[in-house]
Amino acid sequence: MYDNNHLKGSEKLNEAQLNELRTLITGLEKPALRRLQKLMTDPHEFAVEISELLPFSIRQLIEKGSVHIADLLPFFEEMIQESIEKNPQRLANLLFPIMGPAIRKAVSEDLKRLIESLNQGLESSLSPKHLKWRIQALFSKSTYLEIMLSHAYLFQVKHIFLIHRESALLLHHEKADHVADIEADMVASMLSAIGDFVRDSFHSNEGEGVDTIKIGETNLWIEQGPHAIIAAVVDGNPPPDLRLDLKEAIEAVHYNHRTDLEKFEGETSVFVHTSKFLKPCLRKEKKDQRKRPPYFALVILLLVCIGIGYLVYQKTQKNIRFKALTEAFKSENGYLISQTKKQNGQLWFYGLKDELARQPQEILTEQSFDTDEVTFRFKPFVSLDSSIVIVRAKKVLSPPETVKFTYDKGNLFVSGTCKADWLDLLHNNFHKVWGVHSLNVDDLKISDEPPIDLSWIIKDIASYRFIFDVNELKMNDEQQKQFSNLTSAALLLEEYNHSKKKNYKIQVQSVTSKAGNTDANQGVALSRAENFIGLLREAGVPDELLEAKVIYNEDLANKEEVRSVSFKVAEK
Amino acid sequence: MVGAFAVGKTSLVQRFVHSIFSQKYQTTIGVKIDQKEINIDGKEVTLLLWDIHGEDDFMKVKPTYLIGSSGYFLVADGTRADTYDTAIKLHEMASSVTKNAPFIFLINKSDLQDTWEITENQIETLIQKGWQIIRTSAKDGINVENAFVQLTQSMLQSQS
Numbered sequence: 001m002y003d004n005n006h007l008k009g010s011e012k013l014n015e016a017q018l019n020e021l022r023t024l025i026t027g028l029e030k031p032a033l034r035r036l037q038k039l040m041t042d043p044h045e046f047a048v049e050i051s052e053l054l055p056f057s058i059r060q061l062i063e064k065g066s067v068h069i070a071d072l073l074p075f076f077e078e079m080i081q082e083s084i085e086k087n088p089q090r091l092a093n094l095l096f097p098i099m100g101p102a103i104r105k106a107v108s109e110d111l112k113r114l115i116e117s118l119n120q121g122l123e124s125s126l127s128p129k130h131l132k133w134r135i136q137a138l139f140s141k142s143t144y145l146e147i148m149l150s151h152a153y154l155f156q157v158k159h160i161f162l163i164h165r166e167s168a169l170l171l172h173h174e175k176a177d178h179v180a181d182i183e184a185d186m187v188a189s190m191l192s193a194i195g196d197f198v199r200d201s202f203h204s205n206e207g208e209g210v211d212t213i214k215i216g217e218t219n220l221w222i223e224q225g226p227h228a229i230i231a232a233v234v235d236g237n238p239p240p241d242l243r244l245d246l247k248e249a250i251e252a253v254h255y256n257h258r259t260d261l262e263k264f265e266g267e268t269s270v271f272v273h274t275s276k277f278l279k280p281c282l283r284k285e286k287k288d289q290r291k292r293p294p295y296f297a298l299v300i301l302l303l304v305c306i307g308i309g310y311l312v313y314q315k316t317q318k319n320i321r322f323k324a325l326t327e328a329f330k331s332e333n334g335y336l337i338s339q340t341k342k343q344n345g346q347l348w349f350y351g352l353k354d355e356l357a358r359q360p361q362e363i364l365t366e367q368s369f370d371t372d373e374v375t376f377r378f379k380p381f382v383s384l385d386s387s388i389v390i391v392r393a394k395k396v397l398s399p400p401e402t403v404k405f406t407y408d409k410g411n412l413f414v415s416g417t418c419k420a421d422w423l424d425l426l427h428n429n430f431h432k433v434w435g436v437h438s439l440n441v442d443d444l445k446i447s448d449e450p451p452i453d454l455s456w457i458i459k460d461i462a463s464y465r466f467i468f469d470v471n472e473l474k475m476n477d478e479q480q481k482q483f484s485n486l487t488s489a490a491l492l493l494e495e496y497n498h499s500k501k502k503n504y505k506i507q508v509q510s511v512t513s514k515a516g517n518t519d520a521n522q523g524v525a526l527s528r529a530e531n532f533i534g535l536l537r538e539a540g541v542p543d544e545l546l547e548a549k550v551i552y553n554e555d556l557a558n559k560e561e562v563r564s565v566s567f568k569v570a571e572k
Numbered sequence: 573m574v575g576a577f578a579v580g581k582t583s584l585v586q587r588f589v590h591s592i593f594s595q596k597y598q599t600t601i602g603v604k605i606d607q608k609e610i611n612i613d614g615k616e617v618t619l620l621l622w623d624i625h626g627e628d629d630f631m632k633v634k635p636t637y638l639i640g641s642s643g644y645f646l647v648a649d650g651t652r653a654d655t656y657d658t659a660i661k662l663h664e665m666a667s668s669v670t671k672n673a674p675f676i677f678l679i680n681k682s683d684l685q686d687t688w689e690i691t692e693n694q695i696e697t698l699i700q701k702g703w704q705i706i707r708t709s710a711k712d713g714i715n716v717e718n719a720f721v722q723l724t725q726s727m728l729q730s731q732s
Contacts, residue, residue: 167640169620183590189605189620190597196636197601265731266642 063259113240155236156284161188162253162274163229164264168192171228171264171271174278191231195222225250227261232281245281252277322347325367325374332363333385335378348375354383356391382434389435396433397426403444412436415443454496458569460489461506466532467564473527483532486567487539493569494542505572506541508532511551513562525550528565574633574666575647576658577626580680583710584647585621588717603637610724617724627658635669643674643727645719650679650707653689674726675704678719682707 013021019030026033039046061067084091137144158179162172170188175181195210213220219234223246230250234242253274254261260270322342329349330337334357339350353360353376360376383389386407393405393412403416412430423446430439464486466479475483490506497504510529512521529548537543553562573581582604589606597604602625610617622641627633638644646663648655659677666675677698679690685707695705704722708715 164640167642169640183607185618185620186605186607189622193603193605193622193637194601196634196639197603200634200636 062256069256109244113243154285155234155238155242157232157234157238157242157282159184159187159231159233160249160278160281161191161231161233162271162278163188163192163231164261165192165225165227165229167264167266168196169264169266169268171268172274172278174275174282176282176284188231191220191222192229195229221246223247223250225254227258227264228253230278230281239285242281242283245283249277249281321367321369325364325369328363328367329360333357334383334388336381336383346373346375348377350377351379352381353378354385354388355380356388356395357383384435389433393430393433393436397429399426407436410435410437411440412438413440413443417445417447420446454492454499457489457492457496458504461486461493461567461569465564465566467561468528470563471524472563473524473531483535487536487541490536490541490545491539493545497545503571504569505545505547506536507547507549507568507570508536508565509549509551509568510565511553511562514552515562522550532565573621573623573645573647574638574659574662575626575645575678576649576652576655577628579626579647579649579652579655580710581626581645581647582623584645584678584680584708584716584719585623587710587713588720589621602634608720610720612721612724612728617728619720619724627662633662633665635665638666638669641666641670641673642731643676643723644670645723646675646677648677648679648690650681650688650690651684656690656694674723674730676719676723676726677703677705678708679705680708680710682714683709683711 022033023029028036039049058067062069080091134144156176158176159182160174161170161184163169164171168189170185173184173188194213198210210220210222212222217235219232219236219238221232221234221238221243223230223232223243228250230246230253232238232242232246256277257271257274322340325347326337326340326349329335329351334354336352337349338352339348341348341350349360360374360378361371364371364374389407389412390405393399393407399405399414400416400418400422403414403418403422406413406415412433414426418426423441423444426439426441430436464482466475466482493504493506496502508529510525510532512525514521526548529550533546533548536546573585575581585606585608589608604623606621606623608619608621610619622637624633624637644666646659646666648659663675663677667673679688679695681688698705704726706715706719706722708719710716
């Protein structure tokens with residue numbers, strides 16, 4: 001019954017009634033419903049609708065803190081990366097209109113900074129401080145520019161104020177570590193007041209403001225934003241790029257807190273988050289620590305090195321000397337070194353010493369040692385070194401001068417001449433000589449005659465004179481006979497030298513004059529002398545006994561004399 | 573704090589606020605900023621007071637000092653009738669710059685009320701216009717704290 005009535009009633013509803021019913025149920029007019037329906041059925045339409053809301057929604061989410069920009073960054077970075085990998089040209093085309101102005105801006109900022117730096121330098125280049133730097137540059141390896149920059153870039157940002165522009169209230173304050181607290185609220189307001197004062201007093205534009213205030217070493221750098229300003233309190237000389245940091249910070253604050261700034265009514269807690277933009281501005285750059293080299297320390301180090309080097313050198317030298325001395329004692333006949341040691345700067349020798357060996361002091365003197373550098377601990381022994389045995393034999397047997405001893409492996413070889421009675425003594429006593437087991441006298445001759453006196457030879461040789469005809473070099477027969485006698489005498493000279501331990505030589509003097517052709521005269525004279533030397537050498541006279549000499553005689557009265565060869569015996 | 577020259581603006585705040593700046597700021601740049609902590613219904617409020625140089629023939633109050641103010645005191649000296657007129661004139665400027673921020677008209681030197689030139693009729697006229705008027709004495713400290721409390725409450729109400 002109910003259904004029938006209902007159906008019956010619906011048949012009677014016209015379009016207007018249906019619209020009214022629809023409005024009552026949904027609370028929406030027909031066009032609105034149609035729009036909703038279209039949105040539901042047409043994805044393109046729906047996308048257009050959402051696109052109008054989406055940016056606003058995202059901004060709301062960010063402002064509420066539900067979504068942080070940092071959370072979104074990876075997605076955007078990934079998108080950009082993929083886009084670049086896929087089609088770099090597309091992004092290049094997109095960026096093209098931006099790149100030009102951006103590059104121009106960057107170049108312009110850099111130029112501005114450069115000019116500011118130059119200005120800074122030029123403005124104060126004649127100050128006493130800069131003159132001091134110039135003098136410093138003159139006397140150091142650094143250039144003036146280096147010194148100037150090392151001073152110019154010493155700064156510290158002590159405070160950063162973020163100030164609401166309209167109310168002059170402090171939004172946030174950051175200070176460097178170890179910097180004293182200040183009344184940031186009042187300071188910020190006062191800064192703002194000063195800005196207002198300057199603007200009013202000098203009729204600056206509304207958008208403009210104080211950029212820099214400098215009092216002594218303290219700088220106040222201000223960056224203006226539409227709703228807030230950043231003020232940096234800097235000690236020293238801040239570099240121009242700090243200005244860029246401040247600009248970026250104020251831009252970041254405005255970008256992230258635009259709504260907060262626009263609707264600011266005194267609630268500053270939200271601006272705590274600006275800390276991450278302000279803190280990077282708290283820069284400081286200490287003076288370059290590469291000051292002048294630590295000369296004092298270097299000098300000390302150098303002296304220490306020299307000292308150590310000297311000690312090492314001394315020690316090495318001492319070791320070398322000690323080693324040389326040790327070798328000298330080891331090779332010295334009559335010594336047997338068993339041990340050496342260094343103690344208290346002294347070298348100690350332990351071993352055996354034959355009483356006939358040289359005294360240690362002699363060896364020390366030869367090796368340039370002082371006696372207080374060395375201590376000896378020798379015990380006596382009998383050395384069988386040949387030189388020691390010979391000394392011992394001479395001491396025991398007292399041989400004549402004409403006898404010579406040699407020793408080899410227990411055999412004493414005796415040579416020379418001696419009297420028969422000494423030969424008996426030799427045979428009876430040789431066994432008393434330590435180290436001598438047998439005797440060899442094969443080269444010993446018995447002679448009871450006294451040794452021949454050959455001292456006449458010197459006068460005899462000097463008595464010969466050979467006079468030549470003009471330009472004659474050869475001897476005549478008579479002269480040949482004389483020369484034979486001369487040769488015998490010359491041969492005896494060697495024996496005389498040996499027996500008397502002398503060193504006589506025969507000087508063949510060929511006399512000539514400087515009359516006429518001097519060179520020819522000298523040539524002839526020299527030829528005569530050399531001729532004689534050659535003949536004497538052939539006869540067996542040792543070469544080392546002969547010497548040629550040309551003598552000029554200008555005594556024209558004795559013409560024969562100037563063509564003679566004579567002989568002089570003299571010890572060299 | 574705005575008002576004519578020598579009406580006692582500085583004296584009013586001097587004993588009740590925390591100050592780090594010298595008085596000479598007023599005469600040099602025309603304003604001195606002080607700070608006052610005040611407790612309103614358990615809520616700590618920090619007031620930054622701009623004690624603006626008194627207006628006279630030689631120095632005008634800079635409107636820019638009033639921009640952004642949450643509220644202000646108009647100060648007149650009860651013993652000098654001309655300061656009343658100056659205060660009225662300054663109010664016109666201040667209300668315009670601050671976009672009708674809350675304010676209180678302080679008539680100072682209540683300790684010398686017998687010698688006042690500002691009449692009760694003048695005061696009544698302003699009260700009828702809806703102005704809040706407090707008679708203060710910087711010398712005795714009368715109503716000074718009260719004035720700060722009331723202005724702060726008004727400012728908080730206007731923001732809510």
